[in-house]
Amino acid sequence: xxxxxxxxxxxxxxxxxxxxxxxxxxxxxxxxxxxxxxxxxxxxxxxxxxxxxxxxxxxxxxxxxxxxxxxxxxxxxxxxxxxxxxxxxxxxxxxxxxxxxxxxxxxxxxxxxxxxxxxxxxxxxxxxxxxxxxxxxxxxxxxxxxxxxxxxxxxxxxxxxxxxxxxxxxxxxxxxxxxxxxxxxxxxxxxxxxxxxxxxxxxxxxxxxxxxxxxxxxxxxxxxxxxxxxxxxxxxxxxxxxxxxxxxxxxxxxxxxxxxxxxxxxxxxxxxxxxxx
Amino acid sequence: xxxxxxxxxxxxxxxxxxxxxxxxxxxxxxxxxxxxxxxxxxxxxxxxxxxxxxxxxxxxxxxxxxxxxxxxxxxxxxxxxxxxxxxxxxxxxxxxxxxxxxxxxxxxxxxxxxxxxxxxxxxxxxxxxxxxxxxxxxxxxxxxxxxxxxxxxxxxxxxxxxxxxxxxxxxxxxxxxxxxxxxxxxxxxxxxxxxxxxxxxxxxxxxxxxxxxxxxxxxxxxxxxxxxxxxxxxxxxxxxxxxxxxxxxxxxxxxxxxxxxxxxxxxxxxxxxxxxxxxxxxxxxxxxxxxxxxxxxxxxxxxxxxxxxxxxxxxxxxxxxxxxxxxxxxxxxxxxxxxxxxxxxxxxxxxxxxxxxxxxxxxxxxxxxxxxxxxxxxxxxxxxxxxxxxxxxxxxxxxxxxxxxxxxxxxxxxxxxxxxxxxxxxxxxxx
Numbered sequence: 001x002x003x004x005x006x007x008x009x010x011x012x013x014x015x016x017x018x019x020x021x022x023x024x025x026x027x028x029x030x031x032x033x034x035x036x037x038x039x040x041x042x043x044x045x046x047x048x049x050x051x052x053x054x055x056x057x058x059x060x061x062x063x064x065x066x067x068x069x070x071x072x073x074x075x076x077x078x079x080x081x082x083x084x085x086x087x088x089x090x091x092x093x094x095x096x097x098x099x100x101x102x103x104x105x106x107x108x109x110x111x112x113x114x115x116x117x118x119x120x121x122x123x124x125x126x127x128x129x130x131x132x133x134x135x136x137x138x139x140x141x142x143x144x145x146x147x148x149x150x151x152x153x154x155x156x157x158x159x160x161x162x163x164x165x166x167x168x169x170x171x172x173x174x175x176x177x178x179x180x181x182x183x184x185x186x187x188x189x190x191x192x193x194x195x196x197x198x199x200x201x202x203x204x205x206x207x208x209x210x211x212x213x214x215x216x217x218x219x220x221x222x223x224x225x226x227x228x229x230x231x232x233x234x235x236x237x238x239x240x241x242x243x244x245x246x247x248x249x250x251x252x253x254x255x256x257x258x259x260x261x262x263x264x265x266x267x268x269x270x271x272x273x274x275x276x277x
Numbered sequence: 278x279x280x281x282x283x284x285x286x287x288x289x290x291x292x293x294x295x296x297x298x299x300x301x302x303x304x305x306x307x308x309x310x311x312x313x314x315x316x317x318x319x320x321x322x323x324x325x326x327x328x329x330x331x332x333x334x335x336x337x338x339x340x341x342x343x344x345x346x347x348x349x350x351x352x353x354x355x356x357x358x359x360x361x362x363x364x365x366x367x368x369x370x371x372x373x374x375x376x377x378x379x380x381x382x383x384x385x386x387x388x389x390x391x392x393x394x395x396x397x398x399x400x401x402x403x404x405x406x407x408x409x410x411x412x413x414x415x416x417x418x419x420x421x422x423x424x425x426x427x428x429x430x431x432x433x434x435x436x437x438x439x440x441x442x443x444x445x446x447x448x449x450x451x452x453x454x455x456x457x458x459x460x461x462x463x464x465x466x467x468x469x470x471x472x473x474x475x476x477x478x479x480x481x482x483x484x485x486x487x488x489x490x491x492x493x494x495x496x497x498x499x500x501x502x503x504x505x506x507x508x509x510x511x512x513x514x515x516x517x518x519x520x521x522x523x524x525x526x527x528x529x530x531x532x533x534x535x536x537x538x539x540x541x542x543x544x545x546x547x548x549x550x551x552x553x554x555x556x557x558x559x560x561x562x563x564x565x566x567x568x569x570x571x572x573x574x575x576x577x578x579x580x581x582x583x584x585x586x587x588x589x590x591x592x593x594x595x596x597x598x599x600x601x602x603x604x605x606x607x608x609x610x611x612x613x614x615x616x617x618x619x620x621x622x623x624x625x626x627x628x629x630x631x632x633x634x635x636x637x638x639x640x641x642x643x644x645x646x647x648x649x650x651x652x653x654x655x656x657x658x659x660x661x662x663x664x665x666x667x668x669x670x671x672x673x674x675x676x677x678x679x680x681x682x683x684x685x686x687x688x689x690x691x692x693x694x695x696x697x698x699x700x701x702x703x704x705x706x707x708x
Contacts, residue, residue, distance in 0.1 A: 012530055015326075036533040043531070044328035061533060148280040155283050158292040158351050162330035167343035168542065169357035169535065170350040172282070177356050177503035177534040185506070258330055 003081040007065030011053040014046020020086040023273045027054035030096030031194035032179045034061035039165045040258045067193045071201040075104030093117040103207045115272035117216040122230035123204035127195040135192040143179045150251040152222040164255035171255040208237040216268040220249035293347030307559045308340040341555035352467040356503030356535045364483025366551035367497035374541040376427040378404025383421040385412035387435025390662040434464040437622040438596045438675035441605035448476025455510040464618045468572040473502035486649025489564035494557045503534035576616030579685040585694045591701045595623040619685040620648045629678045635704035641696040653686035
């Protein structure tokens with residue numbers, strides 16, 4: 001569905017019409033991605049009692065506008081979109097860059113935020129200088145680097161079961177093609193803009209410390225982009241952290257362990273909505 | 278900061294299959310089962326509704342078949358693959374996923390006879406028309422596109438004259454018109470060419486051929502490069518509009534890069550049912566493991582046989598893009614640097630009777646209707662694979678009554694050359 005904000009944002013609703021009266025789960029993707037990285041998790045929750053909004057962030061795939069240059073601006077746009085959709089209480093789930101936006105969104109909408117799930121997160125989320133340079137100077141190389149580092153090492157990136165979103169799919173090449181598609185559709189500035197926003201985001205610890213709601217960390221043991229140790233400062237800053245570590249997943253853990261991520265989010269949403277009105 | 282994906286040889290052995298978590302089996306187990314036990318009612322509903330990944334019924338997916346699919350996708354650099362009962366089933370699945378009655382295809386005229394039959398006769402009966410064109414004539418590709426065209430289609434190496442499809446140029450034409458390019462890559466396999474790297478959008482194989490390599494199983498596989506933007510094209514409502522046959526699912530909403538595969542599996546395999554059996558997948562996987570080794574040997578042997586035939590007095594011409602005399606030699610050097618495969622045709626001098634004597638005199642080459650086997654094969658296209666094709670179309674495709682097609686196998690090349698030499702000698706006596 002299109003959210004009536006300016007710029008217009010697109011949100012996938014999990015295969016069911018969005019109902020703002022239901023408890024809502026908001027999904028926020030990472031850099032150079034779109035809503036489709038959450039296909040199984042979002043579809044499952046939409047068919048299990050939740051309203052689902054899996055957004056394309058501004059300037060990504062179907063959403064209009066240039067990609068905002070900061071995490072805070074992205075959170076502003078998302079907050080406007082949720083208000084326009086009449087979203088009441090919600091859990092926000094963000095992966096990688098989306099996890100930082102989730103923190104800022106919770107800061108902007110504390111009365112509505114019932115829980116924050118940070119998937120493959122880190123703070124600070126500094127992107128290595130050579131990779132950042134490659135996003136500008138050699139974007140094809142940069143996307144290959146991101147793709148390789150987003151998956152479990154070596155052949156494991158090609159043999160993960162179950163494959164996502166179903167049998168017969170290649171997690172590795174889907175991820176690369178998605179990044180390439182966004183580059184073609186939205187331009188070559190999206191990736192460096194996203195990465196600069198991640199690198200420059202400085203308010204992670206104070207924002208996490210101020211959260212009044214439960215915070216779930218879903219981390220992949222094979223994540224070389226945001227290894228679990230890189231989330232420790234955020235975990236320590238949160239008042240109510242819960243940690244789920246998926247043993248065989250890398251940074252792209254929604255596709256490498258779709259059931260593990262789904263279970264973690266579904267259980268978290270069930271719990272926080274059960275204990276809050 | 279260079280990164281590297283696992284190499285082709287490694288993927289051919291490992292992609293799609295970790296060791297079996299239950300038994301530790303290193304080989305791919307044959308999951309000979311029609312269906313799969315659900316954990317509970319919620320699990321069942323979630324699998325049916327595409328909320329979870331897994332298997333429901335082996336017409337739709339099967340763990341052994343999925344290994345084959347995911348390995349082929351890995352090798353071709355596709356977002357996924359669907360294994361089918363045959364190469365013909367893969368071609369049919371691609372077409373019916375994209376279009377229905379009233380649609381139109383522009384296809385190379387240099388096609389396998391079975392593909393020509395499907396497009397020229399059978400699909401026409403169902404309201405899908407095809408214009409066949411000279412694949413080397415790029416203007417003809419453009420001129421033949423109509424408002425209702427939905428697909429451009431050719432073979433990486435045309436049958437039987439081995440026209441090399443100029444994939445980058447034809448793909449540009451297709452994309453300029455908002456259309457995808459489908460290629461049959463059976464003769465080249467991903468070892469010799471990965472068509473997605475050159476602009477193709479969909480690839481299929483008759484896996485019966487080089488992919489299996491042993492000639493013991495019939496199978497096909499359809500791979501999606503994930504490169505074509507179906508939404509931007511606006512010509513493919515089967516992928517971008519709600520589908521009543523799956524609760525109003527809009528496949529492009531579900532997957533940005535793989536709506537084609539979702540629809541092909543959720544509708545095409547479900548309803549047409551031309552799936553691959555796990556036993557067939559197992560056979561094909563045995564072959565796929567050694568694809569890089571075999572293809573290199575196929576190509577090496579083919580070069581030696583081509584060299585021998587090219588200089589033989591009883592041979593009028595040899596159509597092999599590796600030869601400077603072939604019209605697509607320069608293109609082949611660009612698109613097929615590892616070699617031009619191991620299936621090619623040559624024209625004998627003399628009468629049709631001489632051709633018959635030649636085929637019947639061969640001892641190592643087997644006379645049969647197949648290609649891509651580990652064993653060397655021979656056939657006379659005009660009287661077999663292309664016997665339904667009208668004479669004028671045969672001529673246009675470069676097939677004469679004297680055309681002989683060889684599929685060069687993995688035998689000692691000296692034995693192959695000796696066999697050809699003695700058969701040519703006998704044929705010459707017939708004149």
